[in-house]
Amino acid sequence: MLKFDEINSKSLQEYRAGLLNRYEDFKSRNLKYDMSRGNPCKEQLDLSMGMLDITDYESCDGRDCRSYGVLDGIPEAKQLFAELIEADLDEVIVGGNSALNMIYDTIARAMCFGVSDSEIPWGKLPKVKFLCPCPGYDRHFAICELFGIEMIVVDMKSDGPDIDAIEKLVSEDEAIKAIICVPKYSNPDGITYSDDVVDRLARMKTKANDFRILWDNAYAVHHLFGEGDRLKNIMKSCKDAGNEDRVFVYMSTSKISFPGAGVAIMAASKTNVSKIKKQLAVQMIGPDKMNQLRHVRFFKNVGNIEAHMRKHAEIIEPKFSAALDILSAELGGKEIAWWNKPKGGYFISLNTLDGCAKEVVAMVAEAGVLMTPAGATFPYGKDPRDRNIRIAPSLPSVDELKNAIEIFCVCIQIASINKLLLMK
Amino acid sequence: MLKFDEINSKSLQEYRAGLLNRYEDFKSRNLKYDMSRGNPCKEQLDLSMGMLDITDYESCDGRDCRSYGVLDGIPEAKQLFAELIEADLDEVIVGGNSALNMIYDTIARAMCFGVSDSEIPWGKLPKVKFLCPCPGYDRHFAICELFGIEMIVVDMKSDGPDIDAIEKLVSEDEAIKAIICVPKYSNPDGITYSDDVVDRLARMKTKANDFRILWDNAYAVHHLFGEGDRLKNIMKSCKDAGNEDRVFVYMSTSKISFPGAGVAIMAASKTNVSKIKKQLAVQMIGPDKMNQLRHVRFFKNVGNIEAHMRKHAEIIEPKFSAALDILSAELGGKEIAWWNKPKGGYFISLNTLDGCAKEVVAMVAEAGVLMTPAGATFPYGKDPRDRNIRIAPSLPSVDELKNAIEIFCVCIQIASINKLLLMK
Numbered sequence: 018m019l020k021f022d023e024i025n026s027k028s029l030q031e032y033r034a035g036l037l038n039r040y041e042d043f044k045s046r047n048l049k050y051d052m053s054r055g056n057p058c059k060e061q062l063d064l065s066m067g068m069l070d071i072t073d074y075e076s077c078d079g080r081d082c083r084s085y086g087v088l089d090g091i092p093e094a095k096q097l098f099a100e101l102i103e104a105d106l107d108e109v110i111v112g113g114n115s116a117l118n119m120i121y122d123t124i125a126r127a128m129c130f131g132v133s134d135s136e137i138p139w140g141k142l143p144k145v146k147f148l149c150p151c152p153g154y155d156r157h158f159a160i161c162e163l164f165g166i167e168m169i170v171v172d173m174k175s176d177g178p179d180i181d182a183i184e185k186l187v188s189e190d191e192a193i194k195a196i197i198c199v200p201k202y203s204n205p206d207g208i209t210y211s212d213d214v215v216d217r218l219a220r221m222k223t224k225a226n227d228f229r230i231l232w233d234n235a236y237a238v239h240h241l242f243g244e245g246d247r248l249k250n251i252m253k254s255c256k257d258a259g260n261e262d263r264v265f266v267y268m269s270t271s272k273i274s275f276p277g278a279g280v281a282i283m284a285a286s287k288t289n290v291s292k293i294k295k296q297l298a299v300q301m302i303g304p305d306k307m308n309q310l311r312h313v314r315f316f317k318n319v320g321n322i323e324a325h326m327r328k329h330a331e332i333i334e335p336k337f338s339a340a341l342d343i344l345s346a347e348l349g350g351k352e353i354a355w356w357n358k359p360k361g362g363y364f365i366s367l368n369t370l371d372g373c374a375k376e377v378v379a380m381v382a383e384a385g386v387l388m389t390p391a392g393a394t395f396p397y398g399k400d401p402r403d404r405n406i407r408i409a410p411s412l413p414s415v416d417e418l419k420n421a422i423e424i425f426c427v428c429i430q431i432a433s434i435n436k437l438l439l440m441k
Numbered sequence: 442m443l444k445f446d447e448i449n450s451k452s453l454q455e456y457r458a459g460l461l462n463r464y465e466d467f468k469s470r471n472l473k474y475d476m477s478r479g480n481p482c483k484e485q486l487d488l489s490m491g492m493l494d495i496t497d498y499e500s501c502d503g504r505d506c507r508s509y510g511v512l513d514g515i516p517e518a519k520q521l522f523a524e525l526i527e528a529d530l531d532e533v534i535v536g537g538n539s540a541l542n543m544i545y546d547t548i549a550r551a552m553c554f555g556v557s558d559s560e561i562p563w564g565k566l567p568k569v570k571f572l573c574p575c576p577g578y579d580r581h582f583a584i585c586e587l588f589g590i591e592m593i594v595v596d597m598k599s600d601g602p603d604i605d606a607i608e609k610l611v612s613e614d615e616a617i618k619a620i621i622c623v624p625k626y627s628n629p630d631g632i633t634y635s636d637d638v639v640d641r642l643a644r645m646k647t648k649a650n651d652f653r654i655l656w657d658n659a660y661a662v663h664h665l666f667g668e669g670d671r672l673k674n675i676m677k678s679c680k681d682a683g684n685e686d687r688v689f690v691y692m693s694t695s696k697i698s699f700p701g702a703g704v705a706i707m708a709a710s711k712t713n714v715s716k717i718k719k720q721l722a723v724q725m726i727g728p729d730k731m732n733q734l735r736h737v738r739f740f741k742n743v744g745n746i747e748a749h750m751r752k753h754a755e756i757i758e759p760k761f762s763a764a765l766d767i768l769s770a771e772l773g774g775k776e777i778a779w780w781n782k783p784k785g786g787y788f789i790s791l792n793t794l795d796g797c798a799k800e801v802v803a804m805v806a807e808a809g810v811l812m813t814p815a816g817a818t819f820p821y822g823k824d825p826r827d828r829n830i831r832i833a834p835s836l837p838s839v840d841e842l843k844n845a846i847e848i849f850c851v852c853i854q855i856a857s858i859n860k861l862l863l864m865k
Contacts, residue, residue, distance in 0.1 A: 054509065056508055056509055057508065059505065062505065062507040062508060069493075069496075072493075081483065081486065082701060082702075083486040083699040083700070083701060083702060084480055084481065084486060084699070084700045084701055085478065085480055085695075085700040085701055086701070087701075113537055113538070113729075114537070114728070114729045115725050115726060117724075117725060117726060118724055118725045121723065121724040121725070125549055125553065128553060129549065129552060129553065129564065129588065130587075140553065140564060156723075156726075159722075159723045160723055160724075162723075163554075163720060163723045164553065271509075275507040275508070275731065276507070276508045276509040276726075277506060277507055277508055277509055277510070277511075277726075277727055277728075277729060277730045277731060278506075278507060278729045278730070278731040278732065296587060298583075299545065299580075299583045299584055299586075299587045300541075300542055300545040300584075301539050301541060301542045301545070302539060302541060302580075302700075302701075303701055304538070304701075305537075305538045305701060305702045305729065305732070306701045306702070307699065307701060307702040308702065308729070308732075
């Protein structure tokens with residue numbers, strides 16, 4: 018098909034009339050699909066039901082996991098998840114059901130008490146700023162916004178966030194205390210940071226001597242279409258650069274076992290972990306150890322987790338493929354939308370022509386398809402070019418998804434023609 | 442037996458020689474008992490194993506509890522626990538496995554963002570003070586200490602904390618932002634606040650217009666030796682007094698089902714809950730709903746929870762009775778120790794002669810019995826009269842407990858004689 022901006026107005030109008038007919042047809046079918054978030058589907062949740070068959074709850078050191086205690090995780094859970102997160106045993110904390118909550122708690126503690134190198138708590142400073150690679154994860158931005166942290170947008174490139182810009186910013190501004198990011202199969206772009214970006218983040222000079230990297234490795238083993246990317250171990254890079262206290266790493270089994278009842282893990286230097294555990298001991302008595310034991314007994318080792326992730330991939334790859342095929346068939350060559358083919362994670366990121374994203378998401382919503390709000394992938398929900406849309410294909414069935422993506426493509430074309438006609 | 446202080450020095454010395462023999466004999470047996478915390482024993486944990494037999498995880502509104510979502514609890518959990526905590530459905534939040542963590546979070550949020558009536562976050566104020574009825578719960582004090590909150594000791598009386606003193610303090614000092622307490626079967630004294638104390642806490646005039654009552658109702662249904670006490674519903678009292686936003690109520694099933702894997706509940710006014718939920722939505726996606734469903738399917742209604750608690754009582758009452766019998770037999774009439782017979786909760790609180798508690802706890806530790814550290818029941822771990830010791834009889838077997846309490850009584854007598862001889 019021709020590029021849309023090379024087609025004359027009359028032809029565009031005629032083409033739009035056909036699209037509007039398709040749109041009205043979809044609307045009349047009263048569809049109701051949810052593509053708003055990275056939700057695993059029922060078949061994926063069923064993969065982990067075997068872990069519920071456990072009948073005794075004694076940990077390897079003879080502890081009754083039903084009772085109180087064990088702040089940082091039972092030994093076998095620390096063993097398994099330390100290997101998964103690529104850290105030493107005394108560098109990990111195995112917690113409850115939410116890595117997001119661990120990230121929130123890290124930031125809350127930094128605001129109230131500072132981190133190990135802070136002279137004063139971040140909350141007592143006149144201004145705290147975080148670097149936010151964008152497009153990014155809306156829940157990260159929401160935490161920053163709640164705590165009044167100013168978010169500085171850093172553009173994403175094909176190998177990670179713009180590291181030249183980052184190096185310059187952190188070297189000049191003492192108020193920049195952290196970068197918060199998803200370094201592997203980034204949300205939503207599916208980009209894995211290159212070794213060079215990881216190393217430069219680890220070794221860059223920062224004006225704030227208590228600068229921190231909040232490394233939300235949410236999709237560490239969540240490959241699609243093959244072996245997947247390898248992310249350099251940032252804890253090792255930080256150690257090599259003499260900045261071992263700089264990074265906090267987070268993972269969870271939310272998209273490995275159960276999103277509502279998984280296990281979250283964080284890793285950091287011994288100094289950081291020791292400080293965190295002192296504060297954590299005041300906050301709680303211990304995480305749900307019964308659930309930790311369920312996970313360890315079921316998965317046993319990292320190899321089994323990887324094999325389990327291939328089963329997840331087999332379920333969701335056809336959905337990603339179907340979505341990508343329809344995007345290509347409907348939008349290919351028209352120069353009105355650009356998207357990635359992810360090698361892992363849960364999303365396809367799509368850019369429309371500038372100024373069209375909000376209109377598209379509103380139109381598909383009217384046809385019964387719930388997508389992530391336009392703008393959500395930027396701080397304060399404001400995409401400066403109003404063009405980025407996050408597609409989460411995992412939850413609907415393949416047939417539902419095909420319908421949903423078709424509606425989506427119809428809406429993108431209508432909105433694009435509306436825009437192009439205005440400009441002509 | 443005579444009162445110790447009416448016995449002459451020589452006789453006391455002779456008596457002490459016999460006690461020291463008993464003590465050495467205990468030491469030679471290399472015992473190892475834990476009476477340090479309110480830990481349920483194995484037989485108690487076994488009572489709830491039936492809840493693990495659940496095989497489907499669909500909530501009453503058709504939601505898959507294995508996946509993300511539902512910030513404030515699944516509907517059937519809200520229904521059950523709202524009734525238990527005596528609040529309306531829109532006044533409760535059903536959370537994860539720890540009420541302590543909910544209390545910590547409440548205080549952390551107040552420090553970072555203030556509460557619904559705050560003009561500025563508490564953490565931005567030059568000074569924040571909490572009232573702490575004492576003896577009290579060490580983990581409450583630890584949270585205050587971590588946040589730099591100044592703790593003001595309020596004496597416990599037989600019907601609750603000294604309410605005259607409280608009314609005076611809060612009417613004069615704007616920096617006093619809260620009282621934190623266990624109002625039923627108080628930790629460690631086992632005292633239930635009277636209706637009058639509840640009502641006066643609810644209606645008292647406070648200089649701080651964002652004053653809060655942190656009402657840790659940890660032992661609401663944890664009766665011993667009969668029907669138990671009734672605690673007046675403070676949310677109703679606060680409403681009646683026009684102060685409905687004043688109170689946060691906390692409960693958990695830690696000592697109903699599993700201490701490490703229970704369900705925590707909080708209740709507050711609609712205004713408070715609405716504000717909390719906005720902040721909570723940034724902190725987390727949702728609690729472990731699978732575990733909430735296990736609890737609801739197993740208990741079904743409050744009547745069954747009460748019946749279940751009678752089974753707990755049948756297991757631990759013989760331990761409390763054995764402890765109380767030995768205390769009476771060994772210490773009765775000697776005027777060197779005073780203790781309560783609790784009608785519920787998990788503790789016996791004992792006062793020695795002034796200045797003896799630390800010595801006693803150290804001596805029993807040397808004989809292999811771990812008790813709560815002396816001083817733990819006061820802020821900063823400092824009991825001004827060094828006399829209060831918390832006994833937690835639930836974990837050891839009856840036979841172990843008998844040994845442990847006997848050692849304890851021997852040590853109290855030795856320490857008391859040491860003190861009395863010094864004073865003669």
